[in-house]
Amino acid sequence: xxxxxxxxxxxxxxxxxxxxxxxxxxxxxxxxxxxxxxxxxxxxxxxxxxxxxxxxxxxxxxxxxxxxxxxxxxxxxxxxxxxxxxxxxxxxxxxxxxxxxxxxxxxxxxxxxxxxxxxxxxxxxxxxxxxxxxxxxxxxxxxxxxxxxxxxxxxxxxxxxxxxxxxxxxxxxxxxxxxxxxxxxxxxxxxxxxxxxxxxxxxxxxxxxxxxxxxxxxxxxxxxxxxxxxxxxxxxxxxxxxxxxxxxxx
Amino acid sequence: xxxxxxxxxxxxxxxxxxxxxxxxxxxxxxxxxxxxxxxxxxxxxxxxxxxxxxxxxxx
Amino acid sequence: xxxxxxxxxxxxxxxxxxxxxxxxxxxxxxxxxxxxxxxxxxxxxxxxxxxxxxxxxxxxxxxxxxxxxxxxxxxxxxxxxxxxxxxxxxxxxxxxxxxxxxxxxxxxxxxxxxxxxxxxxxxxxxxxxxxxxxxxxxxxxxxxxxxxxxxxxxxxxxxxxxxxxxxxxxxxxxxxxxxxxxxxxxxxxxxxxxxxxxxxxxxxxxxxxxxxxxxxxxxxx
Numbered sequence: 001x002x003x004x005x006x007x008x009x010x011x012x013x014x015x016x017x018x019x020x021x022x023x024x025x026x027x028x029x030x031x032x033x034x035x036x037x038x039x040x041x042x043x044x045x046x047x048x049x050x051x052x053x054x055x056x057x058x059x060x061x062x063x064x065x066x067x068x069x070x071x072x073x074x075x076x077x078x079x080x081x082x083x084x085x086x087x088x089x090x091x092x093x094x095x096x097x098x099x100x101x102x103x104x105x106x107x108x109x110x111x112x113x114x115x116x117x118x119x120x121x122x123x124x125x126x127x128x129x130x131x132x133x134x135x136x137x138x139x140x141x142x143x144x145x146x147x148x149x150x151x152x153x154x155x156x157x158x159x160x161x162x163x164x165x166x167x168x169x170x171x172x173x174x175x176x177x178x179x180x181x182x183x184x185x186x187x188x189x190x191x192x193x194x195x196x197x198x199x200x201x202x203x204x205x206x207x208x209x210x211x212x213x214x215x216x217x218x219x220x221x222x223x224x225x226x227x228x229x230x231x232x233x234x235x236x237x238x239x240x241x242x243x244x245x246x247x248x249x250x
Numbered sequence: 251x252x253x254x255x256x257x258x259x260x261x262x263x264x265x266x267x268x269x270x271x272x273x274x275x276x277x278x279x280x281x282x283x284x285x286x287x288x289x290x291x292x293x294x295x296x297x298x299x300x301x302x303x304x305x306x307x308x309x
Numbered sequence: 310x311x312x313x314x315x316x317x318x319x320x321x322x323x324x325x326x327x328x329x330x331x332x333x334x335x336x337x338x339x340x341x342x343x344x345x346x347x348x349x350x351x352x353x354x355x356x357x358x359x360x361x362x363x364x365x366x367x368x369x370x371x372x373x374x375x376x377x378x379x380x381x382x383x384x385x386x387x388x389x390x391x392x393x394x395x396x397x398x399x400x401x402x403x404x405x406x407x408x409x410x411x412x413x414x415x416x417x418x419x420x421x422x423x424x425x426x427x428x429x430x431x432x433x434x435x436x437x438x439x440x441x442x443x444x445x446x447x448x449x450x451x452x453x454x455x456x457x458x459x460x461x462x463x464x465x466x467x468x469x470x471x472x473x474x475x476x477x478x479x480x481x482x483x484x485x486x487x488x489x490x491x492x493x494x495x496x497x498x499x500x501x502x503x504x505x506x507x508x509x510x511x512x513x514x515x516x517x518x519x520x521x522x523x524x525x526x527x528x529x530x
Contacts, residue, residue, distance in 0.1 A: 048264075137477070141461070154461075169478075239305070
């Protein structure tokens with residue numbers, strides 16, 4: 001585990017597996033999109049709108065997985081001060097927020113034809129919205145300081161606190177939802193949960209795999225980019241220091 | 251194959267607006283974040299190269 | 310322990326000297342609540358339906374207003390650095406600060422809440438449980454709020470950022486706080502929700518002070 005803390009070593013491994021991840025991502029997308037859009041049958045209840053679900057569920061899966069990755073990396077950063085863990089958390093956050101937004105919007109686009117309205121205070125949509133706020137708070141906090149190291153640490157503490165809070169919030173919202181849920185929606189959402197036909201699982205898993213590989217491929221690129229930014233900062237600093245040292249000699 | 255014709259495929263059982271908007275937005279989001287990431291990466295690579303060249307130029 | 314009580318009494322004395330701060334928070338609580346009848350109309354049945362939720366939301370927002378004062382004065386004049394460098398347990402400092410915040414804003418909010426509930430036509434069964442729910446919920450509000458206040462020390466746009474960080478974390482307290490009141494009004498037992506509120510307060514008391522202390526230490530570095 002600790003040998004990955006060395007940025008050079010980590011990037012050597014990451015760059016070596018990058019072509020495989022990217023290739024797998026392309027293959028999975030090439031399989032998932034035609035199957036999801038053309039070859040899979042419509043759901044007997046949701047009709048063709050079930051095709052939205054492949055995107056919605058994949059985005060929702062990634063927004064939760066990425067939050068877990070951010071929390072785990074934040075813990076490693078705070079305990080062992082691994083710089084790579086910090087960079088991984090920071091590089092992941094905008095992607096998590098993007099997938100969260102995508103899950104929200106596709107959820108609404110599915111809800112309009114199914115429930116007759118863009119927004120219902122359904123447990124899943126509500127939890128997604130709250131997670132979106134948590135992502136925004138995390139990103140805003142990590143960017144809010146002049147000293148970027150302070151932002152890193154404050155955001156890492158927030159991510160850990162959030163990881164304890166997310167399940168509490170999730171179960172609270174679920175409980176609140178059963179308390180207030182209108183009966184029409186209850187019937188339709190129960191119908192969906194119990195009726196996942198096997199022929200719908202193949203496109204779902206393919207799409208989830210494609211999204212996951214997309215995230216990991218992009219993570220490698222973003223880590224490369226973050227490390228370069230750090231190198232540029234250091235080069236600038238040493239240049240300024242060099243000038244300052246050269247000045248009095250003149 | 252779940253559709254009889256290309257027109258039926260485009261129509262998506264009457265849910266064309268919802269299904270195609272979802273896939274369009276997904277493509278936009280994934281493509282957008284990919285392009286942004288690659289663009290900053292390329293810019294930083296270029297900047298780093300010029301910094302290295304400058305340093306070599308003035309020993 | 311004496312260091313704890315010394316810190317607490319110092320904060321309370323400061324709060325007493327600047328009692329305008331606490332009064333402003335209470336005034337905000339009152340005004341925010343009183344705006345609702347203008348927004349939804351003065352019909353008694355509408356108001357009594359939303360009374361519990363409105364009082365809770367307004368109390369959360371009022372508590373939020375007072376949060377950025379919790380550490381910022383000590384942070385800017387260097388007292389915080391001294392407290393930490395003196396080998397003082399940072400967790401103890403945090404607990405003293407949280408208790409001072411609860412006593413100077415949580416308690417006044419609790420005292421004020423039944424009065425505001427009257428203007429919103431809260432049914433008479435609801436008052437006891439309203440006070441009880443706030444009594445069990447506001448410590449969590451102070452604990453989580455202090456954590457947020459410590460995280461944004463020295464940040465740009467700290468106040469807005471604080472509300473963005475803290476408000477989502479208040480949702481469970483809000484859910485069970487209002488549910489306890491609504492259960493009582495509709496003749497159901499409120500004890501399960503109150504137990505959950507107490508449980509949330511215990512979890513927050515066990516975890517938040519350590520996270521807050523970590524945030525303070527890295528802010529003082």
